[in-house]
Amino acid sequence: MDLERTPLPGIGLQHVFTTARGRRVGVVSHRDGRRDLVIYRRDDPDSASEAVVLNPEEANALAELLGAARIVERLAELHRQVEGLVSEQIPIMAGSAYDGRSLGDTRTRTRTGASIVAVVRDREVIASPRPDFVFRAGDVVVAVGTAEGTSAVAAILADG
Amino acid sequence: MHGSVMLIELGAIILCLGLLGAVSVRFSISPIPLYLLAGLAFGQGGILPLATSDQFISAGAEIGVILLLFTLGLEYTAGELVGTLRSSAVGGLIDLVLNAAPGVIAALVLGWGPVAAVAMGGVTYVTSSGITAKVLGDLGWLGNRETPAVLSLLVFEDLTMAVYLPILTALLAGAGLVSGSITLAVSALTIGVILLVALRFGWAVERFVASPSDEVVLLKVLGLTVLVAGVAQKLQVSAAVGAFLVGIALSGPLAHTARELLSPLRDLFAAVFFVFFGLHTNPGDLPPVAGIAALLAVAGIGTKLLTGWIAAARLGTATTGRLRAGAALIPRGEFNIVIAGLAVAAGVNPRLGPLAAAYVLILAVAGPLLARAAEPLARRLRRRDVKVP
Numbered sequence: 001m002d003l004e005r006t007p008l009p010g011i012g013l014q015h016v017f018t019t020a021r022g023r024r025v026g027v028v029s030h031r032d033g034r035r036d037l038v039i040y041r042r043d044d045p046d047s048a049s050e051a052v053v054l055n056p057e058e059a060n061a062l063a064e065l066l067g068a069a070r071i072v073e074r075l076a077e078l079h080r081q082v083e084g085l086v087s088e089q090i091p092i093m094a095g096s097a098y099d100g101r102s103l104g105d106t107r108t109r110t111r112t113g114a115s116i117v118a119v120v121r122d123r124e125v126i127a128s129p130r131p132d133f134v135f136r137a138g139d140v141v142v143a144v145g146t147a148e149g150t151s152a153v154a155a156i157l158a159d160g
Numbered sequence: 161m162h163g164s165v166m167l168i169e170l171g172a173i174i175l176c177l178g179l180l181g182a183v184s185v186r187f188s189i190s191p192i193p194l195y196l197l198a199g200l201a202f203g204q205g206g207i208l209p210l211a212t213s214d215q216f217i218s219a220g221a222e223i224g225v226i227l228l229l230f231t232l233g234l235e236y237t238a239g240e241l242v243g244t245l246r247s248s249a250v251g252g253l254i255d256l257v258l259n260a261a262p263g264v265i266a267a268l269v270l271g272w273g274p275v276a277a278v279a280m281g282g283v284t285y286v287t288s289s290g291i292t293a294k295v296l297g298d299l300g301w302l303g304n305r306e307t308p309a310v311l312s313l314l315v316f317e318d319l320t321m322a323v324y325l326p327i328l329t330a331l332l333a334g335a336g337l338v339s340g341s342i343t344l345a346v347s348a349l350t351i352g353v354i355l356l357v358a359l360r361f362g363w364a365v366e367r368f369v370a371s372p373s374d375e376v377v378l379l380k381v382l383g384l385t386v387l388v389a390g391v392a393q394k395l396q397v398s399a400a401v402g403a404f405l406v407g408i409a410l411s412g413p414l415a416h417t418a419r420e421l422l423s424p425l426r427d428l429f430a431a432v433f434f435v436f437f438g439l440h441t442n443p444g445d446l447p448p449v450a451g452i453a454a455l456l457a458v459a460g461i462g463t464k465l466l467t468g469w470i471a472a473a474r475l476g477t478a479t480t481g482r483l484r485a486g487a488a489l490i491p492r493g494e495f496n497i498v499i500a501g502l503a504v505a506a507g508v509n510p511r512l513g514p515l516a517a518a519y520v521l522i523l524a525v526a527g528p529l530l531a532r533a534a535e536p537l538a539r540r541l542r543r544r545d546v547k548v549p
Contacts, residue, residue, distance in 0.1 A: 006308045009244055009315045010235040010293065014303060028302045032416065038303030046481040047535075051300035 016040075035059040087117075087142060088150040090157055094137040098157055104131030112152035114145025170216065173202065177431045188298060190291045192493045193524045195431050196517055199438015200446075217436050224433030225498055226389045226403040227426040232289065232318060233407020234415045238359045241408065244315040251309065251471040252316030255489075258467050260285040262459035266452060272509045275331045279503035282324055283516045284460050288493030289314040291524060295488055295531045306472035306481035310488050313471055321495060322351060322405070325398040328499065332506035333396065347397040351405065354388075358409035365409045369418075378421045381410070400498060430494065437497050437517065440504065445514040453518035460523060461530065464489040480538035487534035491527025496520050 006014045008028065016026035016038075024040035026048075033056035041049040054062060092099055098106055109115055119126045119133065120140040126133070135141070135157075143153045176198055177191075184191035263284030267277035292314060296302050326347035330340050357365065369380045385406045392402025410418055468486030477485070500516030 007240065007243070008302070008308055009240045009311045010289070011302065011311065014308070016303070026303045036300075036302055038300075040303070044478065044480055046305040046477050047484075048300055048303040051303055 018045075033059075037062070085144065086147050086150055087144045088154065089120075090141045090143060090150075090154045092135050092137055092139045092141065092157060096135075096137065096157060097159060098135045099137045101135060102131065103129055103133040103135070106153075106156055108143070108153050108156055111156065112145065112149045114143045114149030114153050116141055116153070117144050118142040166216070173198070173217075173435065174428075174431075177435065181431075189528060190288070190294070190491070190493060190524050191431070192288070192291070192434055192497075193521045195434035196438045196497070196521060199435035200441060200443045200517070201438075202435065203439035204442050214439070217432055217439065220429050220432035221436035221501075222399070222433075223386065224426075224429035224431070224436075225400050225501070226386060227422060228430050228433070228494055228498070229400040230385045230389075230403040230407040231419060231422060231426050233404040234410060234419050235289075236315060236318070236408060237411040237415075238355065238362065238408050241315060241319055242359075244312050245319065248309070248312040248316055248471075251313060251467075251474060252320070254470055255313055255317065255467045256285060256320060258463040259460065262456055262463060266456055267512075270452070270509075270511075272512070275334075276503065276508045276512055278328060278331055279499060279508060279512065280515075282328060282499040283496045283512075283519065284456060284463075284492075286317050286321065286492065286495040286499070287314060287464065287489045288491045288495065288524065288527075289318060291491035291493050291527060292488050295491065295528050298528075299531060301484060301488065304481060304484065306468075306475060306477045306485040309471040309475050309477075310468065310485050313467070313489065318404070322401050325401045325499075325502075326351070326396070328502060329396055329398040332502060332508065334506075343396045346395050347401075350392060350395050350397045351401065354402070354405040354409070358405060362409050362411055366412070366414045369410070370414055374417070374421055377414075377417055381418045381422065382425070398502070433501075434494075434497065437501055437504075437513075441513050441517050445511065446518055449511055449515040450518055453515055453522060456515075456519050457522040457526065460492065460519070461490050461526070479541060480535065483534045483538045483541075484531070487527075487531040490523060490530055492520050492523040 001017055004016045006016070008014050012029045012031045014026060014028050016024060018024050023042070024045050026038040026040065028036040028038060028051075030036070035054045035056075037050075037052040037054060038048045039050040041047045103116060106116075116129065117127070118141075119129050119135075120142065121136065121138070141153075141157060143150045145153070177195060180194040180198060181191050184194055260281035261284075263280035263282070264277045266284075267273075267280040272280070292310065296307060296310070301307055327344065330343040330347070333343070369377060369384065371377050371380070385403050388406050389399035389402040392405075393399040407415075465483070465486035468484075468489045469482040472482040472485035475481075496516060497520055500513055504513040
């Protein structure tokens with residue numbers, strides 16, 4: 001895909017590309033954050049048939065709508081690429097052997113081959129916790145690995 | 161009571177301008193011709209001549225010109241200006257030659273002399289970047305392929321003004337060859353120094369001006385601009401150019417803040433400036449020059465259409481885009497009046513003021529209307545092409 005970028009002196013920037021099906025679409029970025037979404041005429045690629053003025057908030061909303069779908073697609077693609085890889089969410093129960101002990105103590109990676117990639121605590125995601133991270137009852141551990149690996153992690157976290 | 165009369169007059173004028181502005185918003189036209197008409201009505205020989213507020217109006221008009229040029233400079237960064245000079249020098253020169261010619265020729269044919277010819281060339285040359293930018297936005301043309309060419313031409317014209325205004329100022333001052341060249345050398349040096357500061361030390365200016373308080377920024381920016389404009393005036397560079405260069409020196413978020421803070425002031429004083437110009441034009445002087453103004457306007461429409469056509473064609477645009485580019489460039493407005501104002505103040509031919517006023521009145525109104533007609537016209541041209549293969 002070819003993205004043409006043209007400066008518009010005094011106004012901002014213009015980005016235009018042609019879709020695979022032959023429609024020209026552009027965005028005029030104003031310096032004050034306003035965005036114009038421009039759709040060009042089918043019979044005259046020089047002329048805008050539609051110019052939709054978006055304020056910064058609307059432009060962000062549109063970008064998220066267009067971008068979010070892309071992220072889901074890319075995740076699905078990643079899953080296809082790494083066949084056999086699963087992720088499991090394992091809660092730390094009160095009375096678990098590791099309630100109050102550190103991630104390093106579990107030695108899950110050496111013992112099961114699965115990795116703990118994140119911990120959810122109080123609705124907050126702690127990505128890539130370090131070995132000195134101390135678990136607490138109520139944490140939810142996200143483990144990634146083979147199916148056997150992640151169940152082994154669950155067993156360790158429950159019974160030590 | 162002298163003071164109360166002045167306040168009443170001033171209030172009435174500004175209220176009247178507000179009402180005219182509302183009319184211009186309602187019909188989506190430029191308010192400039194309406195302000196000029198208001199000035200004509202209030203001035204000598206008008207329907208309601210003013211008695212006392214002239215002094216305030218004339219000082220306000222000077223500040224109006226300074227703020228007009230300053231906010232124009234804010235629109236561009238120094239980098240953009242240099243880039244435009246490189247990329248659109250040819251189109252810009254074609255624009256200059258084609259559009260200054262009618263004014264120069266008219267002044268020479270009328271026997272007004274070479275100085276008036278230079279001033280009239282400026283009057284017919286410059287497109288109103290304010291009106292044109294509004295037309296582009298209103299008609300949804302910003303995304304069109306020819307628009308970068310139109311905008312580059314506007315930037316080139318504004319840069320040309322930075323060179324042209326000092327030359328005009330020197331000529332109007334009646335300088336001889338030697339003292340004239342000294343003045344020009346001084347002004348070239350001044351412009352060079354300010355541009356150098358803008359390009360290399362813009363950050364220092366910004367650090368000096370920046371403040372979390374809007375009030376402080378407003379006062380510092382306004383003070384700095386008027387001060388530099390005054391110094392430039394003293395050095396015969398013309399106050400307007402000094403203000404323009406200060407605008408260029410400011411960029412980034414600070415330029416954005418400054419634009420927001422100073423726009424209301426600019427709107428007020430620019431309106432005062434147009435009224436001031438109208439005030440000093442006797443409506444009785446308009447009919448004798450109306451014929452010449454109409455001829456110049458027709459020539460001005462033709463030369464701008466041709467300029468836009470050539471510039472858009474260089475970008476590889478088809479007929480529709482070329483017509484649109486030409487039509488977008490037709491409006492004349494603020495700077496044509498600024499140039500004429502300088503010439504009138506210096507006492508060049510007394511008919512120059514009314515002629516410029518009539519010319520701008522015609523083209524500020526006709527320009528946006530012709531722009532709306534550009535696309536239907538292009539469609540008819542295309543259909544005829546199809547019918548007659």
